[in-house]
Amino acid sequence: MQVQWYPGHMTKAKRMMLEDIKLIDLVIELLDARVPISSRNPDIDEIAKGKSRLVLLNKSDLADPEKNNEWLDYFKDKGIIALFVDSRNRNGFSPVGKSIEEACRTKIERDRKRGIINRPVRAMVVGIPNVGKSTFINSMCKKASAKTGNKPGVTKGKQWINLNKNVELLDTPGILWPRFDNEETGVHLAFIGSINDEIVDEVDLAMELIIFLIKSYSGVLFKRYEINEDNDTAVILNDIALKRGCLKKGNEPDYSKAANILLDDFRSGRLGRITLEDPV
Numbered sequence: 001m002q003v004q005w006y007p008g009h010m011t012k013a014k015r016m017m018l019e020d021i022k023l024i025d026l027v028i029e030l031l032d033a034r035v036p037i038s039s040r041n042p043d044i045d046e047i048a049k050g051k052s053r054l055v056l057l058n059k060s061d062l063a064d065p066e067k068n069n070e071w072l073d074y075f076k077d078k079g080i081i082a083l084f085v086d087s088r089n090r091n092g093f094s095p096v097g098k099s100i101e102e103a104c105r106t107k108i109e110r111d112r113k114r115g116i117i118n119r120p121v122r123a124m125v126v127g128i129p130n131v132g133k134s135t136f137i138n139s140m141c142k143k144a145s146a147k148t149g150n151k152p153g154v155t156k157g158k159q160w161i162n163l164n165k166n167v168e169l170l171d172t173p174g175i176l177w178p179r180f181d182n183e184e185t186g187v188h189l190a191f192i193g194s195i196n197d198e199i200v201d202e203v204d205l206a207m208e209l210i211i212f213l214i215k216s217y218s219g220v221l222f223k224r225y226e227i228n229e230d231n232d233t234a235v236i237l238n239d240i241a242l243k244r245g246c247l248k249k250g251n252e253p254d255y256s257k258a259a260n261i262l263l264d265d266f267r268s269g270r271l272g273r274i275t276l277e278d279p280v
């Protein structure tokens, strides 16, 4: 299944980010904990060149807890400062401040040597569409949410948000990149809802998800829909349609409706905590 999505507004957004990066000390990259590889935009390396980096694996509440531990080791081995967070419930937030400091240690030291003390760290929050950037920023700033005015040099309309006296955040639009280098990346991004649903065939996508679940999380579909997992993929989708009463006129199964139910159940965690990718 081929999925590619790079609308014009993302090219524009990337251009704006390349402008704004000049004022930035730290890039906070939000990844989706269920797809830590596919949600990593390779263009961010180019945008964030020479800047301090922090990775936050968001939606950790939807990801497999065992796999979360494996992924933590993976990032640690690579020398990348990474934390798991659940922005919706504000879980995992307490070490964020310390990690920002750790990631910016060199900059803070350099400032101190130049006699600049307590200049706030300016951080750009980046990530693919739907990864939870707004939720993260809103949850982080819940206590002292204060939007400051535009700063010179920052694209008009951009807002700085004071996280606290030490950190200012700059939100950015969700961007993808022009070509996914393998089929799996596009499919995984579509599973988690980061690709516009209108350009993806929901039935094909649901079939791909069924194949993955049978292979890696057997029992999950049976538990949710009481269907026989030994059947072929198309029969399983048909059974989900029947179990959920997805019928068209003339009592034909409505595969599109069943596919959307399955995708929605996966995305919202109703199938359980599932991670699609393993560290390599």
Ligand code: G4P
Pocket (backbone or CB within 6 Å): 058, 059, 060, 061, 062, 085, 086, 087, 088, 089, 127, 128, 129, 130, 131, 132, 133, 134, 135, 136, 174
């Ligand atoms: P974006 O700015 O990166 O595009 O993402 P946004 O914050 O709008 O979040 C996209 C969806 O992901 C929202 O759900 C949001 O609630 C959900 N979300 C964000 N962070 C987390 C998290 O850590 N865990 C879980 N489980 N969900 C998270 P929505 O259904 O589109 O909106 P809503 O019904 O929550 O308002």
